[in-house]
Amino acid sequence: MKSAPKNIAILGGGISGLTCALRLAQAGHAVTVYEGSEQLGGLGTFFEHHGRVFEKFYHCMLPSDGPLLRTLEALGIRDQVYWRPTTFAYAHAGKFFPLNTAVDLLKFAPLRFLDRLRVGITGLVGRLVSDKGLDDVTTVSWLTKLSGKNAFAKFWKPMLEAKFGDRYHDVPALWFWTRFNREKGESKGEKKGYIRGGYKHITDTFAEVITRHGGRIHLKTTVETIDLDSAGKTTVTTSKGTTTFDQLVITLPTPQAEKLIGPVMKAQMPALDTSTDYQGVINHLLFLKRPLTPHYWVATPQSEHPFDGVVETSTLTDIADRGARHVVYLTKYLHRSDERFSQPDADIRRDWIAALQKLFPDLTTDDIEADYIFRAPFVEPIYRLGQKKLCPPEELVPGTVFLANTAQVYPTVTSWNGSVMQAEKTLAAMGVKVMNAPSAATADRELPSASARLQPAMA
Template identity: 65%
Template sequence: MAHLETLPRRRGPPPLQQNRARPDEGGRSTRLTLDQSRSRCLNSERTLILGGGISGLACALRLAGAGRKVTLVEGSDRLGGLGAFFEHEGRTFEKFYHCMLPSDGPLLALLDSLGLTPEIYWKPSTFAYAGAGRIFPLNTPLDLLRFAPLPFADRIRVGLTGLWGRLCSDKGLDDLSTVDWLTRLSGRRAFETFWKPMLEAKFGDRHQDVPALWFWTRFNREKGESKGEVKGYIRGGYKRIIERAAERLRELGVEIRLGESIQSADLDENGSPFVITARGREDAARLLITLPWPGLAQVTGPRLRQAAQVPDWGIDFQGVVNHLLFLKRPLTPHYWLATPESQFPFDGVVETSALTDESDRGTGRHVVYLTKYLHRDDPRFAQPAEEIHRPWFAALQRLFPDLAESDVEAAHTFRAPYVEPVYTRGFLKRRPPEVLVPGKVFLATTAQVYPVVTSWNGSVIQAGRTVDAMLL
């Protein structure tokens, strides 16, 4: 069995030699060369987009489609962000699992505009909960009534909590903690047994301050689905989406530059935006930033930081570790199996084989993600792949005693330090605005998606908000 480990890397080519004037003793350029003057004229109406994840791609498609001149700069050697993929035996697989919901209207509309709708397919999906040494399906009212870890009365209260969560207004929920809200609705015992382990799995000891609005959006994400409990995937995987988006951008005249790390973003003495990348200085009429919020906070220069109308630069993010197993046998019929008990080193078992065709994953191959949300400063985040595999696989065998090491074709470990904000009560007041500097610097990141669920669909929604602000 092969063990491979991939860490996110930001790399760029060596700095290019620029035809620049020498600075004077005050650090100001004493003259502009003819080439520089021409460059600044050419860039006077250009929008420079930083980041080539789904947010950057969606913004670029909207702006270029509106006739704007766009350059997109990505620090890694591939587009896609958390939709990044890798190759295994002639096929591509996502490093971090993805799926679509029928309610993901903005994302599905974007895919339709790229001509990809005929390539999307849908399959029924189910959820289960591992507790008290058993696996309990939780997809129907009858399933909940059979959920043995809770007394019967608590099962009724949990069911009513879910029903009320779909019916109630979200008013005031941003200022109320999920802990208080769910305890009030389900009771202390049901909260401690059922809800709290899932909150701790997602946010660790920071779960106490997560706003109820965050949880309410999860109750309502799939409300009113005409297709029922189904999830979607696309033939060829998310690589297909990324490549088709890049193809369309080039058709629209967008310049895409990869492997060009962002070193700083700031305003010059006249208040115009510029960026320092691995290639040198870049000036643009408008700057649109889609970098993860902690990364942006690190590269923002003093003038931009002072001018930007940001309520809180200190928004922190959770990271994730995914241990991906290629198996020679199916593991579970459920797409998602929650494993919130402390005996499990991972939060959930995601069998994407339940959603994908063999034509996408290979005949007889089953793809399982073991996932754990961790802060990037947690020592477990940086554990070597082999140190992750041994205890994680042993814990998986406790759930599935007939699973053998010989059933594993290959294992891979992937990590992402910035996946989702650590939400706190009143997060709407901390949420960064779409416009950082009016008419000049704009923002579209996952720190703004709230209260929409953090997903590709949420990022497309946020991209639309930001571009709307730019086109006013």
């Protein structure tokens, strides 16, 4: 039976908030989205350069992103997603080693031959074994067992550090297993997807459909407090005043959400785990007059590089979406408390460009049309053993306050697809049926078929 229309507030206008708002508005509820920044899209947000829009942080889709692709279908824009074959390489001692096939791995000189075989076996086993029990085993011990100490130290450890810094020790093997399986691609080779007009096109379309269904979107409206009033209704306070709602959906990362929760509400939500911390990220985006490599992703996880990856998104994106320029993101995951996270832009620019020129000695400053630096403090939850039990539930205060955030996405990869899946679970907890949306189990079954490819999948 259809539930009576409710007045529902959504905190956050990233992909989680937009998915919740869209489906609730389509179900006949009165939704109000509060977004603190001047744009929708959260971590997938954009900026303008010479009349075109670009993501502040590199973004792409995978063929296995079923729930996201079905949402784009529901928005009428799935046919604007295009796909390209993409490749991965590993930089070592001034050379670039493609790592896309079993043959590539056999030729991977940075590892001893025996270690190459063991890394290959790890890839094979990772695909074949079930994920059972892996939440309670560390990635370190799982990979060391499969690949051996030497291959772990030389190959896997730098990549884990690239994502989690010195807090990689406790990350469960289930996290790795899921990434490994998601990004392996089809046997014919890896494909990635992008949408005409960039991710802004997606958020613009969300906004249009949500408002067409009567939803309201408040940009530049930072929520300061949320609480429950004496009648048990939720209250949302911004600089413009306090508004009362029947229900509330929180989509902010937990550390940001926690700060807003007033005392009455807090007392009623013991299930909200606030112990999960997050890694942040710096992206240094360069617009180049020429390409750097043919690879979408070049891993540079050794400590001599100030960044862990060179992501050349123009190997995927169409010239119509970027102009004639080539687009490269240098990326580094860091905790927000790490002093490098707050390094002045000028220092990052100087050090990172110099390091890039070491990797690519023929790159001159004349090749750089422009560059931009972006930081995000709350990106990837830092997972710990038994993380599944730490993921907060969808319903925080019965019938009233709901959560759809990145802390719950585990073990699915934090991504737009993962957030759509989580939003759909939260909507189900609210009693909203999403048409054509698969259950999480169905979505998981849509992972790409096994392939012989051994890409380490740390992107």
